Amino acid sequence: MSSKTINLKLKVWRQLNAKTKGKFEIYEVKNISTDSSFLEMVDVLNEQLVNESKEPVAFDHDCREGICGMCSLFINGRAHGPDTEITTCQLHMRTFKDGETISIEPWRAGGFPVIKDLMVDRTAYDKIMQAGGFVSISTGGIPDANAIPIAKPDADEAMDAAACIGCGSCAATCKNSSAMLFVAAKVSQLALLPQGKIEASIRAKNMVAKMDELGFGNCSNTGACEVECPKGISIAHIARLNREYLVAKVKD
């Protein structure tokens, strides 16, 4: 690691709560190590604000290793910042230049109201899962795990889809605020496996209905979601979702 330090100007979205209007504030941070992560840089800003008896910037994060899906942020106009296949917590400051101004905003999508500053409410994604993102089995009384062989390519493709971390960048990036990639990832994962195949079409129907109900828009196949997905989930899964959805509609 060849580390140096840089100084930055930050344009940060501040908003008291969902009911009030927000605005950008400008801050400066100095001597940021290029080996720091983006959120560590925000930590430095917050420590500075606390020491000035000002309120620190609220933002969501937890694991800080790119897997829990809790961090978010639009950085310089892009979900999870200017790198690909990465979450904000994994973004490192070596991506930025000394003296640069960085703009930091929350997710902006109808389905994700702002709670405070950069923190948004993503419970809509949980509700979509509750509508069908599961196999309807209970604990216990299950046959041996090797009773049903699964072709390796299917298992691998299911795993590709299952890598979704539920961060919300797909809907936040989409100009229609569609959550289609998120829904497709789960529908496709389970449709690829014999255990989930049984309920595949009803699952697709229920999850899509819930997504529509919660104020997410329609998918118009722009593919922007795929580009910003930190886990590189392919829009090919949307095609599988559409197939399952059609099967359900034909049955209706």
Next chain:
Amino acid sequence: MAKLDSKIPEGKLKDKWSNYKAHQNLVNPANKRKIDVIVIGTGLAGGAAAASLAELGFRVKNFCYQDSPRRAHSIAAQGGINAAKNYPNDGDTVYRLFYDTIKGGDYRARESNVYRLAEVSNSIIDQSVAQGVPFARDYGGLLDNRSFGGALVSRTFYARGQTGQQLLLGAYSALSRQIGLGNVEMYNRTELMDLVIVDGKTRGIVTRNLTDGKIESHFGHAVVLATGGYGNVFFLSTNAMGSNGSAAWKAYKKGAYMANPCFVQIHPTAIPQHGDFQSKLTLMSESLRNDGRIWVPKKIEDAKAVREGTKRAEDIPDEDRDFYLERRYPAFGNLVPRDVAARAAKERTDAGFGIENNPKKEGVFLDFKYAIERLGKDVIEARYGNLFQMYGKITDDNPYKTPMKIFPAIHYTMGGIWVDYELQTSVPGLFAAGEANFSDHGANRLGASALMQGLADGYFVLPYTIQNYLAYEFDTPRMDPKTQKEFIEAEKAVKVHVDKLMNIKGKQSVDSFHKRLGKVMWDKVGMARNGKSLKEAIAEIQQIRKEFWEDLKIPGETDTVNVELEKANRVADFLEIGELMARDALTREESCGGHFRTEFRTEDGEAERNDSDYMFVSAWEYKGDGKEPELHKEPLKYEEIEVKTRNYKTA
């Protein structure tokens, strides 16, 4: 207080769990609806327990501090989950998994609990596959296994480097189904602030809503704590930023004993610290030790040159590399248990062979060159691609070309809330599951066993054992927290506590205290401890705590998101937990597993256990603020296992 009764069932070890189930009390289906169970935490243990209890018909309330139950830190576990399936036909059995776990834990875990864990391990794999967990498979379509430290068989199931994520999402899917059906009431962004005890039994909790600051109470016939470990007492660890020990600590102050608090796992393979602003450490999965070889330069001048950037690891010839694990532990090589591997890395680094250019000159190499030569880059990429990608993003290095740099980091706490065989704490009606309890890993946990224990507790143990308690509770009417005096008092006490923190109005931030505490813990209660360092630690922690309560600064209000207040509430507890950990470590005058006292080691530097004096679980009882806690001892008896010195040098 009642004396420790571990309630181990009668009979032979292998029959205990079936005997227990055959004779325990159950709640009839109609009565289950009359019973409320509160579950704190939504990780593998909490999520699985909440879902399974709701499926059975109990009314469940489930709480987490994150914005969604899917964020729980179980999600970050990378490498795998153990089970005694013996699919590879390499000689695994329930007994062998049990034996490896007891031995790996350096003979400080409870035999009956561990045997049960090994027994139910296979059902976890079945359950997860049925949920649609996409485990790795072979070309024939059957499940694949890999090896983890401390075992001579391949019993670890995995889903790329994201096994924890996939298992957690499995439990989350079951939980989501129950929430959708209305059987679980889910409370996100909610922090446990205290427990409510009525006539000696746990009857509920007081919570704080992290978005609007509202203090609220909830009634439950029983409460399950599945709140993970307290590793963040060290400030820097592989835990999530929000992981904390507060739920366990509130329980301790209500009479639950804390067991073996000094047993902390230091994981040998994390990315070394880069600087002072670092907020957390990132783990590189133990599975990498299947194919990576660990080494440092043999020549001290090479180590120095690597640190200074004048020589590259690739340019050091094989004969000048010291594969110190293979050298010291020929039988297990790079796959020795975590405590052994971590200590060996520290030994080399202390001797001046560290390779990272950070203030402490820490770090060793984990090299994939040999595996890539043997198997090809594609195979390595298929096995560890996402871990290599993560490493690259963090360090800006390419581990396919140059060895990874790694160093030990705080990872897991084997210690935790004392529980009996039923996972019930010393407070009736209060249960603890997963990392939050102490029971299964002794003084050191084997890799891929945390996922196993969390899900075992959540799916297959607690849903049974809790009924043995609840069978007597169905006719206890639900209490109204608005009128019940114990709830009113508890709420009031929580408000006083919050106001007290807010009103210090001092000058120093929460993080500044937390970092100071972390430094004391790492330097004096960390990988190597001794009587002197522990006594110093206790005094220093007391001093930091005093300053905390005099000079803490929290900006903002209490009726909105206030992250500084959240952190302060947790750090206030860490400042007490740290002291108990040091006290426990001081009392235990031996070395075992992750607890290494420099005064107690063999001639070749290995941990020296003292079975005649310390073969017990230490269970600490809270005696009041400013008073010394009381130590209770649960003797450990091994009936089916011969207690030996751990040996990873020969098979």
